[in-house]
Amino acid sequence: MAFQPCGVLTLTTDFGHKGPYVASMKGVMLTRFPAARIVDLTHETSVHWPAEAGFWLRRAYPYFPRGTVHVGVVDPGVGTGRRIVAALLDDHLFLAPDNGLLAPLLADRPTAQVVALDPKIFASLGATAPSATFHGRDIFAPVAAELAAGRLPLPSIGPRVELDELVPSWVDEPQRVGAEVHGTVITFDHFGNIITNIDGALLGGMQRPVARLAGQDFVLRRTYAESAPGEYLALVNSFGVVEIACAEASAHEGLGAERGAPVIVRDAPSP
Amino acid sequence: MAFQPCGVLTLTTDFGHKGPYVASMKGVMLTRFPAARIVDLTHETSVHWPAEAGFWLRRAYPYFPRGTVHVGVVDPGVGTGRRIVAALLDDHLFLAPDNGLLAPLLADRPTAQVVALDPKIFASLGATAPSATFHGRDIFAPVAAELAAGRLPLPSIGPRVELDELVPSWVDEPQRVGAEVHGTVITFDHFGNIITNIDGALLGGMQRPVARLAGQDFVLRRTYAESAPGEYLALVNSFGVVEIACAEASAHEGLGAERGAPVIVRDAPSP
């Protein structure tokens, strides 16, 4: 359970960019660890819905250096007794509330190691008493800074937690059901692409995969540029999951799909 | 009036994220002070309304390291003769137009020390001639960089200004009026929480404080999670001020309050 921090931290929240919410987390981190290099992963996940934050963390963490500390704070249960957990996976460390946020990351990773933050360890850091409503700044930020600074060895922060003791995901993992793959719309990006949690690897063996959303079928292409502007398509996107897009336009505006909507990919009959 | 810079700067503006307005301030800072660590406090304060920027600076600065230089640029008077002032408070330095922006920070801080930037000092920095419309980039950024780099001792930048010579706040400070506390809606956050300038300390002695906004009463709770989703509440938030919220929903959308609206907190009779 050794973790070698590299000094990089990422932040994933539903705080948006109004007010100093994210900034005050950074201030706390820089106060404890002046050499921290802090990257905003995104602060525009669906509010109060941890599933998107965990989804993007799973998809994005491999692009960061080993030794990165990733902090995810989508925390509707802040101020209740929910635990804070740290997970070590592929030499990356993830810190989040135990509310299902990390579940997409840990779903198929039995070797991940998870510990729960011991309040006594937190007390030993000399941080000011946490507010009831902003643990991102008052608990996550100082703990993450100490972990990233290499001053808080991971195993010492609290008791080991088994993966099946964690709060489960708010969204089912995609799965193969006979010849189909069943998944879920997780979010929409700035271009209006509709992003599902269906990993492209689940489509293995399909010759002409077609994604079905809200009663419509979308043939999978390789790039946006293979479709004419305004034409709908599906593809396995650059983060490895199926998305439904509209070339040079917004599929989300055009189709109006909702977060959480079911998506099915199947193999079309040969023409 | 000694100031020991730590190399951190924060930026608070109403520039939003379109175009290179903020970025060009950072470019100027990094050109003069390559080791600067620059944090965006927020760039989404109400445009042309300095009161929100000063409010958030007051509430957020304690989370940054001592020695931070905080730059606030909400500057509808840019290009007129309005002064630029620097205030030293708790080993933090604040640089802003003299347009009321800093007033919320300085309201109850008689020990703060304020100087006005002398145009001759600015001229001595070798910066290019300022544009008429973007002093954030052309004056604030180079001056802040020199201050943060420790090359411009604070007292030398211009004449001392007494606190009562500064342009006053655009919003009254909250005050106790008999058994009530009177304050003002300052802003709304990304969650739709309605944020007032009423410091929780002003509620001392109240047993069952209730906030009144637009004719409706909201009982103060400790956390969002103490209310059922969709239920309205008030609380003293993590920045120490009264806010009116709706659990897991947007109070701002639901209640439609305006910036500047009056809010009164009083003690409810025992049930």
Added chain:
Amino acid sequence: MAFQPCGVLTLTTDFGHKGPYVASMKGVMLTRFPAARIVDLTHETSVHWPAEAGFWLRRAYPYFPRGTVHVGVVDPGVGTGRRIVAALLDDHLFLAPDNGLLAPLLADRPTAQVVALDPKIFASLGATAPSATFHGRDIFAPVAAELAAGRLPLPSIGPRVELDELVPSWVDEPQRVGAEVHGTVITFDHFGNIITNIDGALLGGMQRPVARLAGQDFVLRRTYAESAPGEYLALVNSFGVVEIACAEASAHEGLGAERGAPVIVRDAPSP
């Protein structure tokens, strides 16, 4: 063609702030070049329209230190055979798709030196195979990091390209036509200012310049503060181009102009 990198990189994209698109570019850069200092120029240019990104790069790059690597990714042709080019100008390096993005930068700069990225050079960097849809992360980020780290000398990355071999701009450069200057609306900022590509230098000799947009005339002023709140005006803004504004309000909301609309500046007759 020597380029001395200073360790600063800027990012200009149409990715917005939802999802980890920008963040994963930063993660790749920090993995290869831990000392990189990365500045977001803007991520809110018009989607799928390279002209705005190039416009802002042209206007903002001089505020960054010499030796900065500027990455522009507005890339509707990603996954097709479009080239990636690097341009050296004033000791700044620009990396972008060859889709017209850099044209506003290079329009009047015959001394700029441009090379096309050789796929074999990219292959030599040991990056993972690029996805079909996100070259910003998979090609631009690793190449930019190597350039900024000083490990990839610019001339070696591929063959020289003549300026007239580049894909032309999507928008005509502004030009003097008799006594008038003809230009184009490029974008709108957070304040609702309507920003054209008409360089103030083109107005040389005019005594009372007036900008015409959508049949209305706007007299040029020096600052916003010279107009009463709510009054329309034009001015040469802090980036050196003509903009049409509404004092303390949004000209874009008030006038409803479209990106690409024609703007003409002429000299008004003496009163």
